[in-house]
Amino acid sequence: MEESLARVRADVQAELDRVIDALPAGELADAMRYAVQGGKRLRAFLVMESARLHGVADAAALPVAAAIEALHAYSLVHDDLPAMDDDDLRRGLPTVHVRWSEATAILAGDALQTLAFQLLADDRIGPSDARLRLVGAMARAAGARGMVWGQALDIAAETAGAPPDLDAIKMLQGGKTGALIRFAATAGPLIAGDDPAALDRYAEALGLAFQIADDILDVTGDEAVTGKRVGKDADARKATFVSLLGLSGAQAEARRLVAVSEAALADYGGAARNLHDLARFVIERDT
Amino acid sequence: MEESLARVRADVQAELDRVIDALPAGELADAMRYAVQGGKRLRAFLVMESARLHGVADAAALPVAAAIEALHAYSLVHDDLPAMDDDDLRRGLPTVHVRWSEATAILAGDALQTLAFQLLADDRIGPSDARLRLVGAMARAAGARGMVWGQALDIAAETAGAPPDLDAIKMLQGGKTGALIRFAATAGPLIAGDDPAALDRYAEALGLAFQIADDILDVTGDEAVTGKRVGKDADARKATFVSLLGLSGAQAEARRLVAVSEAALADYGGAARNLHDLARFVIERDT
Numbered sequence: 001m002e003e004s005l006a007r008v009r010a011d012v013q014a015e016l017d018r019v020i021d022a023l024p025a026g027e028l029a030d031a032m033r034y035a036v037q038g039g040k041r042l043r044a045f046l047v048m049e050s051a052r053l054h055g056v057a058d059a060a061a062l063p064v065a066a067a068i069e070a071l072h073a074y075s076l077v078h079d080d081l082p083a084m085d086d087d088d089l090r091r092g093l094p095t096v097h098v099r100w101s102e103a104t105a106i107l108a109g110d111a112l113q114t115l116a117f118q119l120l121a122d123d124r125i126g127p128s129d130a131r132l133r134l135v136g137a138m139a140r141a142a143g144a145r146g147m148v149w150g151q152a153l154d155i156a157a158e159t160a161g162a163p164p165d166l167d168a169i170k171m172l173q174g175g176k177t178g179a180l181i182r183f184a185a186t187a188g189p190l191i192a193g194d195d196p197a198a199l200d201r202y203a204e205a206l207g208l209a210f211q212i213a214d215d216i217l218d219v220t221g222d223e224a225v226t227g228k229r230v231g232k233d234a235d236a237r238k239a240t241f242v243s244l245l246g247l248s249g250a251q252a253e254a255r256r257l258v259a260v261s262e263a264a265l266a267d268y269g270g271a272a273r274n275l276h277d278l279a280r281f282v283i284e285r286d287t
Numbered sequence: 288m289e290e291s292l293a294r295v296r297a298d299v300q301a302e303l304d305r306v307i308d309a310l311p312a313g314e315l316a317d318a319m320r321y322a323v324q325g326g327k328r329l330r331a332f333l334v335m336e337s338a339r340l341h342g343v344a345d346a347a348a349l350p351v352a353a354a355i356e357a358l359h360a361y362s363l364v365h366d367d368l369p370a371m372d373d374d375d376l377r378r379g380l381p382t383v384h385v386r387w388s389e390a391t392a393i394l395a396g397d398a399l400q401t402l403a404f405q406l407l408a409d410d411r412i413g414p415s416d417a418r419l420r421l422v423g424a425m426a427r428a429a430g431a432r433g434m435v436w437g438q439a440l441d442i443a444a445e446t447a448g449a450p451p452d453l454d455a456i457k458m459l460q461g462g463k464t465g466a467l468i469r470f471a472a473t474a475g476p477l478i479a480g481d482d483p484a485a486l487d488r489y490a491e492a493l494g495l496a497f498q499i500a501d502d503i504l505d506v507t508g509d510e511a512v513t514g515k516r517v518g519k520d521a522d523a524r525k526a527t528f529v530s531l532l533g534l535s536g537a538q539a540e541a542r543r544l545v546a547v548s549e550a551a552l553a554d555y556g557g558a559a560r561n562l563h564d565l566a567r568f569v570i571e572r573d574t
Contacts (some may be wrong), residue, residue: 023431028439032431078397083389102370103442106393107320107435110365113397114430117404121423121566136408143401144310144319148394155390226528 001275005045008065011058012044013037015066019115030116031108032098034046035073038091042070042210042278043184049201049274050140050188060125063243064134064187067119070181071142074112077105079151113142118208130191141183150175163239176208187223198264202275205261212254215240219247221286254283288564292332296353298345299331300324302353306402318383318395321572322360325378327572329497329565330355330471336561337475337486347412351421354406358429359467361399366438388395400429400553417478424477429472437462451527458496465494472562485551489562492548497569499541502527506534508573541570 016036023029028081044065051061080087080095088098097105120134138148145198153172157164162170185203207253218231219242260278265272303323310316338348364467367374367382368389375385384392405420427433440459444451451459472490503517506524506529528537548566552559 007466021429023435026436026488027443028431028436065450074397078393081393083393087363091520104367104439106365106370106444107439110361110400111431111435114426114435117422118426118430121426128419132415132418132422133402133407135419139401139405139408143405144307144398148398148401149311149315151311152313152391152394154312155394 001274001281002096003040004049004274008045008048009041009250012065012069013086015062016069019066019119027100027104027109028107031077031096031104031215032091032112033110035068035077035108036101037249039069041069041258042282043072043180045274045278046184046203047187048273049278050185051191052188053199053268053271053275054188054192056126056188056191061187062127063122063135064191067116067134068180068184068187070112070119071116071138074109074116075147075151075180077109077112080168081105084151084155116142120242121257122174122192126191132170133190133193134187139185140141141143141179146175146179148175148179150177165239166241166244169239169241169244171206172212173211174204177211178204181207181210186234198267201264202261202279205257205264206279206282208226208281209257210259211252212241212250212257212282213285216247216250216254217286218242258283288561288568291336291561292328295332295335298326298349299328299352299356302349306353308472311563314387314391314400315394316392318387319381319399321377322383322395322399323357323362324410325380328356330359330467332561332565333468334472334474336559336565337472338478339475340486340555340558340562341475343413343417343475343477343478346557348474350406350409350412351478353472354403354421354425355467355471357399357406358403358425361396361403361536362434362438363448363515364396364399368392370449371438372401376392403429412477417480417520420477420480421474423455424470428466433462433466434464435462437464442445445525449535450530453528453531456526456528456531458497461491465491467499468494480499485554488551489548489566492544492551493566493569496541496544496548496566499528499537499544500570500572502529502571503534503537505529538570543567545570 015034020029020033020036033112046063047068048058048061050060077096079085080090081097087095089095098110106279116138117135120131120138125131127132142148150172154176157168157172182200183202185199189199217276218240245253258279262276264277302319307316307320307323307513334352334355335345335348363377363384366372367377368384374382376382383395392422401424404422407418407425411420412418429435437459441463444455469487469490472486474491476483476486502544505527528540545566552562
């Protein structure tokens with residue numbers, strides 16, 4: 001898996017650099033370029049692997065992989081803003097509003113969302129119908145019933161009197177991080193016009209396991225390795241899977257979800273080896 | 288024209304209410320609903336008129352008209368933020384971040400942009416190819432070579448040592464407001480697969496005339512009628528068409544552009560009557 005992931009990282013970075021280099025030069029393009037550097041590229045990897053499982057060529061899937069990373073980068077830039085999570089460090093570097101300004105961070109995020117949809121219109125992806133399925137699915141995953149909805153619930157939870165319970169956290173994270181991960185993992189069948197149900201089940205459990213692992217890393221992680229502040233959730237007295245389930249309870253739930261996730265891949269057999277590896281990596285990672 | 292415009296306003300509002308009412312209830316959906324209320328709906332009107340001129344049915348053009356108004360509303364919500372233009376009044380009402388919070392305004396704007404692209408994927412619009420042309424064109428108009436680029440230049444101009452000259456202002460406004468107006472006016476030919484060149488020329492001149500008229504209204508307008516603060520540009524010592532050309536110079540340039548705009552409609556004959564009316568309305572309006 002590491003080898004495939006490294007190739008995806010290089011390919012996606014080249015694709016993002018290509019489209020951003022084609023923009024008018026200036027602070028806006030600089031901030032966008034900065035925001036799409038680095039990261040694990042797990043969403044792009046999910047796109048490329050799900051494409052491969054459904055007979056979609058790498059060259060056709062690449063704009064979709066770049067699109068989802070542009071969308072993810074937009075969400076991070078906006079989430080880091082002072083009015084939101086107020087983070088000054090991301091991937092080990094100053095966040096966009098710290099490096100430039102709040103205005104530039106708002107605009108760079110806005111333009112990265114636009115760029116994501118522009119990439120889905122790319123004719124390398126295939127027939128118009130396929131691209132439109134992607135546009136519709138990404139819009140549903142990203143918007144006011146998906147990622148942005150989850151983020152709004154997260155913000156609301158911080159100011160609410162009582163902390164959210166486990167069901168509320170699951171719903172919130174299902175929107176905030178889950179929806180986009182499910183879009184990424186189903187991109188292959190969406191392009192090919194195949195049934196996305198199995199990969200959607202895989203991604204739903206994977207997304208939740210991923211978030212639980214994030215909460216665990218906020219407690220057990222090493223700032224030098226994760227590139228973000230550790231202990232932030234506890235400082236903010238934020239309800240997390242760890243605060244609700246305890247550390248070992250959260251670890252057990254993450255393992256259970258990885259098993260659910262892997263079970264959904266049964267019909268793909270050995271071809272889904274990388275997706276099995278990814279599911280296990282998600283809870284074993286230290287960053 | 289007033290009658291057609293009133294019908295467009297009602298239809299577009301109904302369409303926007305319909306899609307927003309279908310979202311999960313809460314502050315996010317409330318803020319989105321609030322942000323898409325009111326406004327002149329000139330962009331939606333351009334979509335509907337350009338569609339009619341190219342034989343596209345109203346029902347097919349309506350989701351596109353709603354999309355562009357959702358996109359426009361997102362840009363206003365973000366432009367009004369404290370880190371951007373810091374406006375507390377819009378269309379006579381408190382801006383979204385004043386009424387709710389900065390976080391909600393950022394998220395509502397984000398989700399309105401997503402909603403705009405979702406609306407372009409609507410199958411009522413017609414064949415997949417047509418919808419994809421719209422997605423690509425709106426992304427180019429809205430993003431880092433269009434609207435967001437213009438807004439970034441505008442922000443940069445405020446902090447630069449020397450005020451921008453006339454060419455710089457034209458370029459800035461061509462991005463900030465012009466690109467979206469051109470997308471709106473060419474939506475009809477884009478859906479129909481016809482040549483958009485004449486309507487693009489119409490809209491390019493119209494967009495600039497519209498912005499000059501806005502600058503004039505900032506000097507001569509009545510706050511009770513415009514619904515926004517008057518004299519704001521002068522207070523901010525902002526370079527505008529009025530500060531660069533003088534009031535009568537700006538009025539003359541707006542009239543010249545309206546003539547250019549109307550000349551581009553020649554081949555449409557009497558069928559383009561509403562677009563002629565709109566061009567004249569743009570410089571005669573008091574709001």
